Structure formats: C-alpha cells, structure tokens
Amino acid sequence: MDVVGKIVIVTGAAGGLGSATARVFAGAGAKLALLDFNLDGAEELAAELSDGARAYRVDITDNEHVKSVLAQVKTDFGAIHICCNIAGGGTAAAKTYGSKGPHPAEDFAKTVNLNIVGTFNMMSLVAEQMAQNEPLTDSGERGVIINTASIAAYEGQMGQLSYTAGKAGIVGMTITATRDLSSLGIRVNTMVPGIMGTKPMLSVPDNVKEHLLKTVEFPKRFGQPEEIGRLALFMAESEYLNGECIRLDGGLRATAR
C-alpha cells in the first residue's frame, strides 16, 4: 500500500517503539491517529508531528472502549487504512514455580490480557472499519494490520512465562487472522523485536546490558526504535508480505537466563 495520505493508527504511540513508528509513517507522508493509555504522551507526539496528527486515550484491553475510539478516529479522519498494534508489555519476572512459590496468577492473567486480548480487540475492531474501505488497489487491498510480538514468543527466558504466553499468542493469531481477513483484502503481519533501545531496556544496569549484548550476533548493539518503524513501513508497503512474523534482532537467540 502506498502510505502517502493514508490514515495510520499507532497504539502505544506514547512509548518508545510506538512513537518511533509514528514518526517514520509521518515522514513517509501518512496521517497519524496516535492511541495510548497515556494521553499526555500521545498529545505531545501529535503536537510534534502536527500535519493533522491526533491523539486518543485508549485502553486496548477494553473491547467497548476500543470500539468507540475507532469510531471516533473514523469520524475524524474518514477512514482507517493501516493499524500498527504496538501497545503491550509484561509484568515483573516470575518463575512458573520458584522460591517465591507458584507464578502469581493475577500477573499471568494481566499480561496475557494486555498482549493477547488487547491485540485481538484491535485486530477484530479495526478490521470492521477497514472492511468498509473501497478497494485501494487493483488487487483489492483495503487495509494492513501490523502487530508486535517479541522474540520471547520463541525463546522466553526464565521468569518470562506470562510475557512468553502473551507474545506467542500474537504470533499464533497472525496466520489465522490473515486467513480470516484475506477475502476483504486486509493483510496481517507481526513484528518480532529483539532487544530494542527504548527506555525500559536502556535503564537496565550496565552489567545486564553487557550480558544481553553478548547474545546479539551483529551488529553488537540494541536495535534502534526507528528500525522497528521502518519494518512496520515495509510491512505496510509490501503487498505480497502477508501472514508473516519477522524478527528484528541482530541474529540474537536468547539464552535461558
């Protein structure tokens, strides 16, 4: 899809990868609807991007709330063409069973809810909006959905049980959603980041950083948030890329701890 002038939603837009992705799409000529739980952060970015960018407060785990925010975006912009689902995250590390006892059930449910239910809400409800678009290309493309998992989906480290489950759920949903939405001309792909240089990662102690970097093959650095933005842009623009999960991790394969 040619993104110039297209309406792009980014969730998690106040965060490191979301804001970087929004900047990349804005730089490529798209119009941005910036969704985040953190409205102040999304508004700050909207002011920076200007050119009609708007901020919306959303809780992606709340189906009714997502529905009403998407309806508002549709009213404000007239259509939704691309949706980058980047909001997500984890809770404190906990082993399946360890010295502190069994993994707290509440934390597990919270992380699965944020990542799986949140992504489900966004995919299903944004598809409802995209289905109303007139086909944009000769092949009938109406929309593109881009999700965000993590390499933990494949190689969850010790203590990452809930995050692994949440992100593996997103990887698993990718091909099913692709099949469900293919007759509508809506593509679905998922980004699988390794260690990206956003605040949560940059704030870990130096010795932990050094340890993490040992597991990266090349280049020996954290990924830059703009690199995720460029991957999202590539996924949006490349019509033949569908139902795919792409790692962006410098060849990293996570160790057990």
Ligand SMILES: NC(=O)c1ccc[n+]([C@@H]2O[C@H](COP(=O)([O-])OP(=O)(O)OC[C@H]3O[C@@H](n4cnc5c(N)ncnc54)[C@H](O)[C@@H]3O)[C@@H](O)[C@H]2O)c1
């Ligand atoms: N940074 C990394 O190294 C890395 C690696 C792999 C995967 N990821 C994934 O990439 C995504 C973004 O990571 P980041 O580093 O930018 O994190 P971040 O914490 O900077 O940003 C996450 C954003 O999501 C928003 N958010 C959280 N819960 C929400 C909810 N219920 N509804 C709406 N918005 C909500 C937060 O307000 C925040 O602005 C996450 O899904 C994360 O799991 C990050």
